[in-house]
Amino acid sequence: MFEPDEPRSLPASAMLGSGYEDDEPPSISRRHPIWQAVPQEQWDDWRWQTQNAIRSVRQLRHLLSFRPEELEAIGQLERDYKVAIPPYYFSLIDPHNPADPIRLQSVPSPQEGENPSGYELEDPLEEDKDSPVPGLTHRYPDRVLMITTPNCSMYCRYCTRKRATLTRGGWEGSSGDDERMIDYIRRTEAIRDVVISGGDPLTLPLGKLRFYLDQLKAIDHVDVIRVGTRVPVTLPQRLYDNELVDLLASAEKVYIQTHFNHPREITPESARVCRTLLRNGMMINNHSVLLKGVNDNLETMRNLLRGLLRIKVRPYYLFHCDPVIGAGHFRTSVWTGLEIMEGLRGHMSGIGIPTYVVDSPHGGGKIPLMPNYLVSMSNDSVVLRNYEGLLIRYQAEDKPATTEPTMTRGVSSLLQGSRSALIPEGLERLARRRRNAEPCVPPPEDAPCAGAGEPTSAEPADTLKLSLTVLPSLPDTAYHNESATR
Numbered sequence: 001m002f003e004p005d006e007p008r009s010l011p012a013s014a015m016l017g018s019g020y021e022d023d024e025p026p027s028i029s030r031r032h033p034i035w036q037a038v039p040q041e042q043w044d045d046w047r048w049q050t051q052n053a054i055r056s057v058r059q060l061r062h063l064l065s066f067r068p069e070e071l072e073a074i075g076q077l078e079r080d081y082k083v084a085i086p087p088y089y090f091s092l093i094d095p096h097n098p099a100d101p102i103r104l105q106s107v108p109s110p111q112e113g114e115n116p117s118g119y120e121l122e123d124p125l126e127e128d129k130d131s132p133v134p135g136l137t138h139r140y141p142d143r144v145l146m147i148t149t150p151n152c153s154m155y156c157r158y159c160t161r162k163r164a165t166l167t168r169g170g171w172e173g174s175s176g177d178d179e180r181m182i183d184y185i186r187r188t189e190a191i192r193d194v195v196i197s198g199g200d201p202l203t204l205p206l207g208k209l210r211f212y213l214d215q216l217k218a219i220d221h222v223d224v225i226r227v228g229t230r231v232p233v234t235l236p237q238r239l240y241d242n243e244l245v246d247l248l249a250s251a252e253k254v255y256i257q258t259h260f261n262h263p264r265e266i267t268p269e270s271a272r273v274c275r276t277l278l279r280n281g282m283m284i285n286n287h288s289v290l291l292k293g294v295n296d297n298l299e300t301m302r303n304l305l306r307g308l309l310r311i312k313v314r315p316y317y318l319f320h321c322d323p324v325i326g327a328g329h330f331r332t333s334v335w336t337g338l339e340i341m342e343g344l345r346g347h348m349s350g351i352g353i354p355t356y357v358v359d360s361p362h363g364g365g366k367i368p369l370m371p372n373y374l375v376s377m378s379n380d381s382v383v384l385r386n387y388e389g390l391l392i393r394y395q396a397e398d399k400p401a402t403t404e405p406t407m408t409r410g411v412s413s414l415l416q417g418s419r420s421a422l423i424p425e426g427l428e429r430l431a432r433r434r435r436n437a438e439p440c441v442p443p444p445e446d447a448p449c450a451g452a453g454e455p456t457s458a459e460p461a462d463t464l465k466l467s468l469t470v471l472p473s474l475p476d477t478a479y480h481n482e483s484a485t486r
């Protein structure tokens with residue numbers, strides 16, 4: 001077995017042959033060459049994975065390359081912050097790429113010691129100030145969050161709750177806190193939804209987890225128990241344990257709230273445990289965090305979301321990375337998030353699109369952000385923009401117009417009711433409509449012609465365009481056609 005403290009170089013030939021480019025998730029199972037000889041039974045055992053997790057810079061330096069000054073800096077950070085990377089999750093890292101997205105999430109960086117803007121805080125969401133009893137945050141009227149453990153199977157370097165999880169000696173709950181948290185929930189009838197979080201509650205001993213689940217299940221006004229866990233992503237082997245799955249299922253009210261950030265994290269192993277959870281009646285929602293270098297581009301985000309749909313995990317939130325101390329290098333502009341959202345809505349299935357949120361300072365909670373689809377408004381109508389750039393007049397109420405249509409230009413013409421749409425030139429969808437509407441000339445062998453039977457329309461192209469305008473006498477309304485905006 002690999003003794004990680006022994007210096008070992010990784011033979012180039014031993015690097016996993018399949019490459020690390022992002023194939024369609026779930027892709028293949030990966031195993032770092034250093035663990036190739038480990039029997040499958042051991043590899044699949046969460047205890048083995050936990051016992052053999054990479055937990056020190058000394059181990060890391062034999063597995064990955066670092067610049068000397070990097071090693072020195074992360075060596076110093078090690079005194080303050082924990083590291084844990086199970087062999088399974090470590091094997092997803094491309095060891096040749098210092099900017100690998102899995103590496104960025106799990107391996108410490110010298111930048112964790114920096115806070116150049118001074119904006120990053122220990123408790124950026126002020127969770128501790130909204131804690132009526134230790135470990136429990138009550139911010140929204142009907143929901144609470146319980147911190148049940150400081151432990152995680154892998155410590156994400158950007159963790160919002162770093163003060164409790166990564167920081168050595170950061171959080172020490174007492175068994176008295178468990179009782180007090182449950183008692184507070186029992187006494188507060190407005191609470192409908194409880195998030196069991198941490199750290200990662202699936203690292204808890206089963207007895208402790210059973211205590212929380214049994215107590216919460218027995219409280220009538222609690223409808224939903226959300227278990228926040230990254231175990232399906234970082235240590236899926238934990239969920240190969242039927243006893244744990246049965247325990248979660250037995251609580252009946254459990255939803256899983258997991259945290260995939262990159263398509264490469266969607267593996268046959270993680271897909272397997274998501275299937276198990278779903279078969280046992282637990283819906284799985286995903287939170288991703290928008291992270292520089294990890295998933296801050298449209299293509300990666302689309303692959304991630306499509307991959308999640310493939311394994312029936314619902315993309316729920318895309319969080320802007322919180323301003324937590326030492327995570328500044330992960331934070332992008334809000335514009336990056338909006339640009340990604342612009343590339344999702346309309347371009348992929350709505351069930352795969354998360355809500356992009358900023359969790360606001362001063363305990364303000366989640367604030368959703370999205371590109372602007374409402375362009376203008378009047379007493380009679382609104383002007384909306386769709387993903388294609390089509391500007392459209394929409395009359396929301398069934399009532400007579402309060403003004404007569406007035407000839408005017410542009411967006412105003414929509415508000416004034418003289419047009420019902422401004423159509424960008426060269427719109428692919430309208431070209432498709434025209435093609436579908438072309439008269440069907442059966443080929444000699446009587447094969448069906450292209451477009452036959454498609455429900456779109458049998459109207460000629462001109463009618464289609466005119467049908468989008470309120471006043472048929474107006475010419476077409478393509479954006480950069482002068483005659484369209486007279």
Ligand code: SF4
Nearest residue numbers: 152155156159199230
């Ligand atoms: S698993 Fe969750 S709680 Fe644990 S370090 Fe990662 S983000 Fe933080």
